[in-house]
Amino acid sequence: MASKRIYDSINKGLKTNCKKISSISSISERERIVLSLSKKIKMAVLVNKDSKVIVQGFTGSEGTFHAGQMIEYGTNVVGGVTPGKGGQSHLDRPVFNSVAEAVEKAGANVSIIFVPPAFAADAIMEAAEAGIKVIVAITEGIPVADMTKVKKYISDKDSTLIGPNCPGIITAGSAKIGIMPGFIFKEGNVGIVSKSGTLTYEAADQISKAGLGVTTAIGIGGDPIIGTTTKDAVKLLMADPETEGIVVIGEIGGNLEAEAAHWIKENGTKPVVGFIAGVTAPKGRTMGHAGAIVGGEDDTAEAKKKIMRSCGITVVDSPADIGNAMVEALSTVNV
Numbered sequence: 001m002a003s004k005r006i007y008d009s010i011n012k013g014l015k016t017n018c019k020k021i022s023s024i025s026s027i028s029e030r031e032r033i034v035l036s037l038s039k040k041i042k043m044a045v046l047v048n049k050d051s052k053v054i055v056q057g058f059t060g061s062e063g064t065f066h067a068g069q070m071i072e073y074g075t076n077v078v079g080g081v082t083p084g085k086g087g088q089s090h091l092d093r094p095v096f097n098s099v100a101e102a103v104e105k106a107g108a109n110v111s112i113i114f115v116p117p118a119f120a121a122d123a124i125m126e127a128a129e130a131g132i133k134v135i136v137a138i139t140e141g142i143p144v145a146d147m148t149k150v151k152k153y154i155s156d157k158d159s160t161l162i163g164p165n166c167p168g169i170i171t172a173g174s175a176k177i178g179i180m181p182g183f184i185f186k187e188g189n190v191g192i193v194s195k196s197g198t199l200t201y202e203a204a205d206q207i208s209k210a211g212l213g214v215t216t217a218i219g220i221g222g223d224p225i226i227g228t229t230t231k232d233a234v235k236l237l238m239a240d241p242e243t244e245g246i247v248v249i250g251e252i253g254g255n256l257e258a259e260a261a262h263w264i265k266e267n268g269t270k271p272v273v274g275f276i277a278g279v280t281a282p283k284g285r286t287m288g289h290a291g292a293i294v295g296g297e298d299d300t301a302e303a304k305k306k307i308m309r310s311c312g313i314t315v316v317d318s319p320a321d322i323g324n325a326m327v328e329a330l331s332t333v334n335v
Helices: 004-013 027-041 061-073 099-106 117-129 144-154 197-209 230-238 256-267 301-310 319-331
Strands: 053-056 077-081 093-096 110-113 134-137 160-162 168-171 175-178 187-194 214-219 245-251 272-277
Touching: 053 061, 053 099, 053 117, 061 077, 061 175, 077 099, 093 099, 099 117, 110 117, 110 175, 117 134, 117 144, 134 168, 134 175, 187 197, 187 230, 197 214, 197 245, 197 272, 197 319, 214 230, 230 245, 230 256, 245 256, 245 301, 245 319, 256 272, 256 301, 272 301, 272 319
Parallel strands: 053 077, 053 110, 077 093, 110 134, 134 160, 187 214, 187 245, 245 272
Antiparallel strands: 168 175, 168 214
């Protein structure tokens, strides 16, 4: 049968004008109506099967490979941008000279960026200027000074930036805007927010093995300056009616996890499971990501775990425990 989650979304959250599902005596008729309605009301965080995606750096080796993977997953890739190659075709999709042209001719509203670090900031700002709603910057190594300019430039634009130096975003079964292995992400009811690409995949795998599955996973990136913070991503998933639980994966350095934890304590309505990487990292040394450097006592993994626990988050010491911890957390919630 269709899940009670969908019933509740219709009866309580969405307040449709249809008669209450529970008042229909026929189980088969009840399921038919619910499934029919659920197709019309299916929500997603930031991207879905109708998103019109372009690839900046489309004809380069990275852009070509990952665009092909995205298309194979079912993502609605409507073309790409490579200056000077406009009018050509690549992967059976049109190539445009600019993002503005892709927006005008293909209706693009999402962009993924595979552009070298020296030019990536300009690519992000070009996408924002053209009106792209969701910008996913995969590029690693963008200078901090460049990202400072980007952050200021997009502050008054109607755009959401994911990354840079991130694996992207995936709404399971609908759209993959990034470099993650799509087969790992099974459709389900748990959202994922992560600084780490590898641990995003591990969390999705553990969630799937636990019999749950993923709504949307957001890889926010591990650079010092990123577009979407942990708190920003958590807020999106808290507001998503299909997401019943949230996994937050952080790491040493910065205060993004603490900010998110305090917000969850005051505003959270769903169970959250957390994991912090870098327990054994020495103070003052960059570990993996440019933003993963312990600058003080509050930046350590143990300090972050303590803050998260004090804010009501279930914190696990191993990523292998994420799935079981979420099952247990969800079992205590009155559905």
